[in-house]
Amino acid sequence: MTMRPPADLGMPVDQIDTPALLIDLDAFERNLKRMADAAAAAGVRLRPHAKTHKSPTIALKQVALGAVGVCCQKVSEAEILVAGGIADVLVSNQIVGMPKLRRLAALARQARISTCVDDVVHVDGLELAASEAGAQIEVLVEVNMGGNRCGVEPGEPALALAQRIAKSKHLRFAGLQAYHGSAQHKRTAAERNAEIAQAADRARRTRDLLVQHGLPCPAITGAGTGTFMLEAASGIWTELQCGSYVFMDVDYARNLDDDGKPYQRFEHALFVLSTVMSRPADDRAVCDAGHKASSVDSGFPVVAGHDEAEYVRAADEHGLIRLKRPTNRLRIGDRIRLIPGHCDPTVNLHDWYVGVRADRVEALWPVAARGALL
């Protein structure tokens, strides 16, 4: 059920079939290096989030540039990453149910595996599975950084869980999962500064309480593409989990930097290549990429290089483009590059990355963990 790739290696870009998930390899490699350099300069570890790209190929490139390993959200993603050669994987999520726990414990005999808990139910399940498998699993206590999703509250609740982990024979207390997801997309630098300052206070209080009770935190891990410079400079976080920086998307590009200008630390490196399939009216074009090709959960894609063209409506297999002024550049058969509204779920809709450089197809990489839900 893996679909055919939309291109062959060496093919000119204008022969790629559409819709296709394109990586501009030059921009992508610059993004990889910029983040690696930023983490190194700040003296923090980098553990990129592989839920963005779902690709051991890309994860290995991140590790080659200094990343200590990767994160992911599902046990099935971790299986694919370990099988693809990644030796250190954090499942930055709560894992529930013996089938998944047993698979995680089996994986912990092949690689360094860590995961998160916010309840004793998770700790006891992990201990049982690790004990059955004769494995050791590293466990982080997830602390609510203010995003109000998962995570125990800072301080005493985190201490109680950490003590439970420390007492579990086959688990090792590895520190705090301190990710503030909703801060990533606050539009102004001032808002993001305030959110991360508050999160830093939560993480610091919890860390200090644990140290007082003889439980030092080897890792305080979190941060995303929107805020990582703040966590890196805080003196609290030891590890960054940024994911989207490899590709950038429309949503992250809406963030404003300290100077009030759009956030330009990373370049758009991911595109959905699409073909104009209908031009039913002068002010309207329809392309072959709808929301089964480019996810709309964080807004519509943007048509790169065509400021006269606005993607205004998505159906399953149609993208409706309004033309603000007459153009002869968007005829039936013409190609456009869409910058996805949100890169992670867009990647998850495709089976193949088509890596392009100098107008040629240089790479075809499977989206190996596409659809890895379990």
Added chain:
Amino acid sequence: MTMRPPADLGMPVDQIDTPALLIDLDAFERNLKRMADAAAAAGVRLRPHAKTHKSPTIALKQVALGAVGVCCQKVSEAEILVAGGIADVLVSNQIVGMPKLRRLAALARQARISTCVDDVVHVDGLELAASEAGAQIEVLVEVNMGGNRCGVEPGEPALALAQRIAKSKHLRFAGLQAYHGSAQHKRTAAERNAEIAQAADRARRTRDLLVQHGLPCPAITGAGTGTFMLEAASGIWTELQCGSYVFMDVDYARNLDDDGKPYQRFEHALFVLSTVMSRPADDRAVCDAGHKASSVDSGFPVVAGHDEAEYVRAADEHGLIRLKRPTNRLRIGDRIRLIPGHCDPTVNLHDWYVGVRADRVEALWPVAARGALL
């Protein structure tokens, strides 16, 4: 890269791993029969839209109940449906580019294949590909029914295209694609009545003009789950393309019927089975199905059978559920059934259907055309 199925045949429902795409087989079979009966009673052909289910297994069940064939939106979907035993497939979309056109023409040597055009570019491409392959392709002129997506305007523009098809040696003029997509989701019966009355006028005028010029329309095809009774009763449409009726979703269930009550002709038969993975606060549960498991393009899923629980936020792999009053029914590890906001793109996120009846897994069907983008 096909993911493992989340269940085994014969397994009790409470052992299915999550997230999983569940079909309630009893409700599903009732939906299939109700639509087949309605089309038969109205004396119109039924050609269900397979973009909803992407499954030859389900398409064959529709054909067994009298459907003349199916529609789909992509050539790659048509390839999978024909390979799965469907002998008559309409690609209800414009096909652009010789690679796709050649694949379609090759398919037309194996099955009855039809498709849509709204420009001479499409007609000439189809004729070239059909001529190369020695195939015959049936071609419908898509007419804009008022939804302002694809389609020529009614009347003269449709006539000109139909004449071009009729003159093409390897094409056969098959009638009008007359689908009014945006009418499907108008909430009140009065709005839908008005939209389809207008669409009927457009289709009738075009049909009559073509007949005057010696071009009868063997098919006038369109309609969806929201409006099909109107098209069926119109005396204009000869064929219905409903898709979502097999599963129903939250969005269609928001439509109101003539009596102002919610539209209940079909039952919810598709669910995303999910596990509560975190209960960080009394008023908050987090489940393991985010927008990579249940598409949010038409709104959030609804938690079936739990009126105290509202799905209020989706992240990639987390669903945030607000609890309106205290409950002890949603503990960590408890299972919930989510009714997807929109069934078509939700199905496209999964590799397997898990068909359940009487609390057992009775069927495992691949979502064979999942990710069929080309």
